[in-house]
Amino acid sequence: MPSPILIIGGGIGGLALALALIRRGVDVAVYEQATELREVGAGVQMGANGTRVLHALGLKDALEATQVVASGKLARLWNTGQTWTTFDLSAVSQERYGSSHVFMHRGDLQAALADAVMRERPDAIKLGQRFTSLTQHDDGVAVTFDNGATVHGALAVGADGIRSPVRAALFGPDRPEFTGVVAWRGLIAMDQLPAHLARPVGTNWLGPRGHVLHYPVRRGEIMNFISFVERDDWQVESWVTQGTSDELANDFKGWHEDVHTIIRNIETPFKWAMMVRGPMPRWSIDRVTLMGDACHPTLPFLGQGGVMAVEDGYVLAACLEKYFGDPQTALARYEDIRRERTAAVVRKSHENRRSAFSPALADPNRVGVEVAREWQQERVRERMEWLYAYDATAVAI
Ligand code: FAD
Numbered sequence: 001m002p003s004p005i006l007i008i009g010g011g012i013g014g015l016a017l018a019l020a021l022i023r024r025g026v027d028v029a030v031y032e033q034a035t036e037l038r039e040v041g042a043g044v045q046m047g048a049n050g051t052r053v054l055h056a057l058g059l060k061d062a063l064e065a066t067q068v069v070a071s072g073k074l075a076r077l078w079n080t081g082q083t084w085t086t087f088d089l090s091a092v093s094q095e096r097y098g099s100s101h102v103f104m105h106r107g108d109l110q111a112a113l114a115d116a117v118m119r120e121r122p123d124a125i126k127l128g129q130r131f132t133s134l135t136q137h138d139d140g141v142a143v144t145f146d147n148g149a150t151v152h153g154a155l156a157v158g159a160d161g162i163r164s165p166v167r168a169a170l171f172g173p174d175r176p177e178f179t180g181v182v183a184w185r186g187l188i189a190m191d192q193l194p195a196h197l198a199r200p201v202g203t204n205w206l207g208p209r210g211h212v213l214h215y216p217v218r219r220g221e222i223m224n225f226i227s228f229v230e231r232d233d234w235q236v237e238s239w240v241t242q243g244t245s246d247e248l249a250n251d252f253k254g255w256h257e258d259v260h261t262i263i264r265n266i267e268t269p270f271k272w273a274m275m276v277r278g279p280m281p282r283w284s285i286d287r288v289t290l291m292g293d294a295c296h297p298t299l300p301f302l303g304q305g306g307v308m309a310v311e312d313g314y315v316l317a318a319c320l321e322k323y324f325g326d327p328q329t330a331l332a333r334y335e336d337i338r339r340e341r342t343a344a345v346v347r348k349s350h351e352n353r354r355s356a357f358s359p360a361l362a363d364p365n366r367v368g369v370e371v372a373r374e375w376q377q378e379r380v381r382e383r384m385e386w387l388y389a390y391d392a393t394a395v396a397i
Pocket of ligand 1: 008009131195
């Protein structure tokens with residue numbers, strides 16, 4: 001191709017694609033609206049299907065410098081704190097799927113990707129570039145930013161997240177539907193927590209109107225807190241809207257003291273209204289396509305949105321290399337390979353959302369039965385094997 005692949009968005013997906021293309025010798029430029037690459041403070045879990053791709057891109061050592069492999073998993077009851085030890089994927093992931101299941105700070109993951117990109121191409125990432133529009137020509141794409149600059153490339157990829165302006169430019173505005181669920185997130189310095197909470201284990205608190213999840217990140221020095229609550233008075237979809245500790249505590253009124261100890265120690269709680277969008281019939285027009293949350297935004301109830309963006313990046317790079325000079329074929333093949341799998345993640349995350357808020361979770365006896373049935377090894381395998389066993393580095397292109 002005569003000129004670079006233009007990637008709009010320098011999040012997990014855009015950087016994974018950039019690195020995968022660089023590894024294949026393809027010229028790229030990443031345009032990110034932020035003026036510095038400082039990923040929002042939050043955790044992300046990467047199942048074996050994600051770490052397998054990141055390791056294939058040469059990031060194993062970089063991830064190991066900060067990742068956490070948990071040493072156990074707990075389910076706890078929202079009000080009494082009753083605790084069940086449940087099957088922990090982290091313990092079997094390497095042996096069963098050939099790659100680790102890890103917890104990471106998103107900033108550490110983004111830095112590992114960005115550092116690797118910049119080591120190979122020091123000027124590949126352009127910051128402070130907010131995409132506004134694009135124009136397609138017979139032999140390329142022109143992309144314009146809000147500073148008035150226009151750049152030209154062989155092809156453009158919208159890796160610009162859940163509210164993707166590139167998607168809007170291609171297909172028009174969307175109409176997301178509010179789920180009635182608000183998510184909270186925050187980070188806590190592990191050394192501020194009492195010893196029984198400051199442990200390298202993942203914990204899910206089960207309750208009737210809400211769900212709380214916490215796990216260690218950054219070498220175990222930080223705890224990542226995510227919670228979901230049913231309420232309909234807040235409908236803004238944003239990573240960066242701050243709430244208050246009082247509001248968060250109020251959403252979990254009546255929950256166990258351990259939950260409130262964690263909430264009290266969150267430096268800055270952020271809130272995010274959970275929206276759903278219907279599946280897109282196509283992701284590409286001519287020489288422009290989408291990846292990650294831009295084309296298959298998902299609820300976070302499978303912990304796979306970021307992993308799907310990483311898989312997309314690897315497969316898209318392979319398609320662009322194989323069908324070099326024939327962008328339409330490359331993008332058609334990419335969509336063929338990725339559409340059904342990502343749609344299944346969206347569907348199943350939605351189903352998991354329903355079970356996470358089941359009224360049955362108000363009754364401790366029912367929770368015990370549910371945990372014993374659904375969280376044991378064979379059931380977890382049945383539910384999750386198709387995700388973790390998938391190898392994006394080996395699919396036929
Ligand atoms: P993003 O990470 O959103 O990156 C998009 C980038 O585009 C950003 O850097 C943005 O600044 C940039 N951008 C936007 N507009 C423009 C513009 N106009 N011009 C230039 N740049 C622009 N996934 C997991 O795999 N595991 C988890 O455990 C997990 N937990 C989650 C928990 C919660 C509460 C939520 C909400 C999500 C979670 N996810 C998880 C999902 C995951 O965060 C997303 O799927 C992932 O970040 C998508 O990556 P992306 O690169 O497509 O988009």
